[in-house]
Amino acid sequence: MSVRHLAILFALVSLAVPFVEAVPEFWITLLIFIGMASLVALGLVLLTGVGGITSFGQAAFVGFGAYTTAVLTTQYGLSPWLTLPLSLLTTGLAALAIGAVTVRLSGHFLPLGTIAWGIAFYYLFGNIQWLGAYDGISGVPPLELAGEPLLTGRSYYLVVWVALFLAVIATLHLLDSRTGRAIRALRRGAVAAESFGVRPARAKLLIFVYAALLAGLSGWLYAHYQRAVTPSTFGINAGIEYLLMAVVGGAGHVYGAIVGAALVILLKDQLQDLLPALLGQQGNYETIVFGVALVLVLQVARDGLWPFVARFLKPPPPREIQSAPELPRRAMPAAGEPLLEVQEARKEFGGLVAVDNLSFSLQGGEILGLIGPNGAGKSTSFDLITGVQPLTAGGVAFAGRTIGGRGPEAIAALGVARSFQHVKLVPDMSVLENVALGAHLRGSAGAVQGILRLDRAEERSIFAEAARQVERVGLAAQMHQPAGSLALGQMRIVEIARALALDPALVLLDEPAAGLRRMEKQDLADLLRRLQADGMSVLLVEHDMEFVMGVTDRLVVLDFGVKIAEGPPRQVQADPAVQEAYLGGVL
Numbered sequence: 001m002s003v004r005h006l007a008i009l010f011a012l013v014s015l016a017v018p019f020v021e022a023v024p025e026f027w028i029t030l031l032i033f034i035g036m037a038s039l040v041a042l043g044l045v046l047l048t049g050v051g052g053i054t055s056f057g058q059a060a061f062v063g064f065g066a067y068t069t070a071v072l073t074t075q076y077g078l079s080p081w082l083t084l085p086l087s088l089l090t091t092g093l094a095a096l097a098i099g100a101v102t103v104r105l106s107g108h109f110l111p112l113g114t115i116a117w118g119i120a121f122y123y124l125f126g127n128i129q130w131l132g133a134y135d136g137i138s139g140v141p142p143l144e145l146a147g148e149p150l151l152t153g154r155s156y157y158l159v160v161w162v163a164l165f166l167a168v169i170a171t172l173h174l175l176d177s178r179t180g181r182a183i184r185a186l187r188r189g190a191v192a193a194e195s196f197g198v199r200p201a202r203a204k205l206l207i208f209v210y211a212a213l214l215a216g217l218s219g220w221l222y223a224h225y226q227r228a229v230t231p232s233t234f235g236i237n238a239g240i241e242y243l244l245m246a247v248v249g250g251a252g253h254v255y256g257a258i259v260g261a262a263l264v265i266l267l268k269d270q271l272q273d274l275l276p277a278l279l280g281q282q283g284n285y286e287t288i289v290f291g292v293a294l295v296l297v298l299q300v301a302r303d304g305l306w307p308f309v310a311r312f313l314k315p316p317p318p319r320e321i322q323s324a325p326e327l328p329r330r331a332m333p334a335a336g337e338p339l340l341e342v343q344e345a346r347k348e349f350g351g352l353v354a355v356d357n358l359s360f361s362l363q364g365g366e367i368l369g370l371i372g373p374n375g376a377g378k379s380t381s382f383d384l385i386t387g388v389q390p391l392t393a394g395g396v397a398f399a400g401r402t403i404g405g406r407g408p409e410a411i412a413a414l415g416v417a418r419s420f421q422h423v424k425l426v427p428d429m430s431v432l433e434n435v436a437l438g439a440h441l442r443g444s445a446g447a448v449q450g451i452l453r454l455d456r457a458e459e460r461s462i463f464a465e466a467a468r469q470v471e472r473v474g475l476a477a478q479m480h481q482p483a484g485s486l487a488l489g490q491m492r493i494v495e496i497a498r499a500l501a502l503d504p505a506l507v508l509l510d511e512p513a514a515g516l517r518r519m520e521k522q523d524l525a526d527l528l529r530r531l532q533a534d535g536m537s538v539l540l541v542e543h544d545m546e547f548v549m550g551v552t553d554r555l556v557v558l559d560f561g562v563k564i565a566e567g568p569p570r571q572v573q574a575d576p577a578v579q580e581a582y583l584g585g586v587l
């Protein structure tokens with residue numbers, strides 16, 4: 001059975017539950033809570049599991065959704081269905097404001113930030129008199145459907161679970177879209193994603209707001225089910241429980257959210273009776289058990305429980321490549337015209353001058369080698385050209401435009417693509433999907449189009465292009481394998497395919513031949529010559545001198561950040577200063 005079949009079966013069975021008389025009311029209540037919690041956990045799967053943003057404060061957004069509808073229905077007499085968009089709007093705006101500050105935090109400051117506002121909102125809800133202070137708001141009206149109030153658990157159950165299934169479908173669609181690829185790429189660090197046009201702060205804010213909206217929806221459902229709201233439901237304890245659900249179920253796996261929510265809620269229900277009976281006194285002991293469980297899960301099964309379930313299921317079939325209209329191509333610069341001009345570029349790291357007033361130029365259709373001993377400043381030069389590192393002084397111009405000082409996305413948009421010395425692929429994404437990320441800037445579909453599946457035509461074109469580039473670099477046989485399963489040398493070639501998917505005028509390749517066998521190096525040299533014949537320019541950093549000598553038109557040699565030679569390969573090879581820099585060993 002495949003994941004898809006299991007999901008459909010599960011959906012059918014769960015939607016049939018309220019119609020089965022034999023299911024006790026008590027179970028219906030538990031299942032309603034599982035459904036509402038799954039919505040929050042689903043947001044966390046995207047936010048924490050996929051996007052790498054650990055949030056302890058998600059319960060506060062449940063509170064925003066719940067309080068908005070409680071206030072609007074009890075104090076202003078609005079109909080509950082009318083308050084749904086307003087609850088989502090309030091939650092979304094709150095998330096935009098909080099997220100704009102939070103997602104920019106790095107390392108442990110980010111989860112700490114979420115704890116801080118998780119606690120802050122609990123006290124805020126509890127101290128505002130018109131929100132009922134710590135007593136909260138009661139008398140929230142029930143939802144009505146076709147004029148009938150949904151007062152029974154069985155009728156409410158369907159609303160909750162239909163909302164959950166719609167949210168699952170929306171999240172699956174989002175992940176399988178241009179935006180989803182960008183979000184998944186971000187977890188492995190922002191540099192590669194940025195170099196292909198993803199704006200990390202924007203993408204992170206997007207999933208922050210998306211996760212908050214799911215939490216707000218859960219809060220809206222909660223308010224009309226419980227018919228009352230109190231701040232204690234939306235405190236930091238609840239925030240920790242939601243995170244536990246996502247982690248136990250398998251942060252990063254959409255269906256793990258439901259598994260985790262079910263497990264935590266069922267366990268909590270049992271432990272709340274069992275532990276006080278065992279210990280002989282009342283108390284929230286289940287919180288301690290949850291803490292221990294979280295630590296154990298992180299030790300034993302970092303990916304949560306879903307991968308254990310998925311092991312028994314048929315893996316999804318490889319993505320089908322359908323014929324689709326080609327994406328628009330960029331006009332290549334004229335051969336021999338100046339394309340890249342590096343002017344007195346300087347980069348200091350503290351007291352260390354990594355690149356020292358470096359100037360060189362590269363022409364359209366040229367393959368230029370940037371060589372030099374270890375630590376000479378080659379990779380730093382790449383970072384300066386592609387905007388990954390800001391220049392300390394000097395400038396860089398590309399196709400007549402100043403690019404020094406611009407961000408990596410803006411430079412990528414002009415047609416500059418690169419590979420990295422330390423491979424930066426998303427290991428659990430297929431080779432094809434990794435390469436498709438390279439075409440990010442050639443598409444335009446946003447998150448909403450992705451969720452509504454209005455992006456299919458563009459996605460077909462992006463994947464057809466990605467497949468072409470994978471074939472172009474000779475990795476057709478590995479196209480559907482996870483990128484992380486390839487040998488290091490092949491991963492470097494995948495990075496070239498990803499760079500080509502951007503349709504660049506200039507590709508910067510950082511040690512592409514490292515880890516390749518002799519035949520593979522020959523294939524790579526042939527590929528570079530074919531790219532050149534197509535009008536592309538290449539800036540190449542490479543330690544394999546035989547390869548460099550065979551493929552480049554010209555060389556620039558760096559030593560301690562300073563250019564010590566420049567010219568045709570044979571002339572540079574004979575240069576005494578270059579021989580000296582390499583201690584006579586390599587050249």
Ligand SMILES: Nc1ncnc2c1ncn2[C@@H]1O[C@H](COP(=O)(O)OP(=O)(O)OP(=O)(O)O)[C@@H](O)[C@H]1O
Pocket residue numbers: 349352353354372373374375376377378379380381421
């Ligand atoms: N982010 C950084 N912070 C501090 N120093 C750095 C940083 N990046 C590079 N350096 C230093 O700058 C110098 C140039 O490094 P760079 O990686 O550009 O050299 P390279 O020529 O690419 O070397 P290799 O061939 O070994 O990759 C080195 O001394 C390195 O330690």
